[in-house]
Amino acid sequence: MNIGILVYSHTGHTLNVARKLQEQLSASGHMVTLAQLETVVPLKMGDTTASLKTIPPVDTYDALVFACPVRGGTPAPPMRVYLEQITSLEGKKVACLVTGFFPAKWGRNQTLAQMKTLCESKGATVCGLGSVWWSFPGRKQKISMVVDHLSQLFFGY
Numbered sequence: 169m170n171i172g173i174l175v176y177s178h179t180g181h182t183l184n185v186a187r188k189l190q191e192q193l194s195a196s197g198h199m200v201t202l203a204q205l206e207t208v209v210p211l212k213m214g215d216t217t218a219s220l221k222t223i224p225p226v227d228t229y230d231a232l233v234f235a236c237p238v239r240g241g242t243p244a245p246p247m248r249v250y251l252e253q254i255t256s257l258e259g260k261k262v263a264c265l266v267t268g269f270f271p272a273k274w275g276r277n278q279t280l281a282q283m284k285t286l287c288e289s290k291g292a293t294v295c296g297l298g299s300v301w302w303s304f305p306g307r308k309q310k311i312s313m314v315v316d317h318l319s320q321l322f323f324g325y
């Protein structure tokens with residue numbers, strides 16, 4: 169399966185998880201491309217929108233993983249802007265992944281719900297959601313559980 173992992177990461181947490189997912193999916197025999205969303209200027213604390221340098225295309229992939237941090241209970245603006253600009257996700261299998269510093273009910277759950285709605289509004293079949301609570305202890309284990317969970321969605325393809 170040709171899988172695209174589209175990531176926005178400000179401080180590297182989400183990128184770290186996305187890279188581990190890429191490794192695991194590649195090891196299972198998938199062709200996996202990781203593309204990072206880059207902003208024209210670095211995102212600042214209170215920013216609610218962002219300009220992206222490029223809009224990475226999604227049409228060549230069979231499946232996609234959209235990954236970003238939580239910002240105030242919403243997807244980080246570069247990811248939201250990106251998902252809003254994608255024309256169609258018709259026929260694509262999609263998973264969403266977020267990282268956040270607080271318990272799930274303080275932003276991660278709401279962010280995943282918003283990403284799912286956005287992807288479905290473009291015609292995607294959202295088959296999985298994963299989030300990592302970026303806290304100690306047990307971070308390594310939390311990451312590996314999420315990576316396993318999301319990898320299994322593509323098992324058998």
Ligand SMILES: Cc1cc2nc3c(=O)[nH]c(=O)nc-3n(C[C@H](O)[C@H](O)[C@H](O)COP(=O)(O)O)c2cc1C
Pocket residue numbers: 176177178179180181182183213214236237238239240241242267268269270271274275276302
């Ligand atoms: C402005 C701002 C708002 C944030 N809001 C939330 C939030 O609502 N819930 C949460 O769990 N984490 C929140 N965080 C923490 C980040 O989501 C968390 O540190 C994330 O892992 C950073 O990912 P990155 O390194 O990929 O950028 C916020 C961080 C910033 C800077």
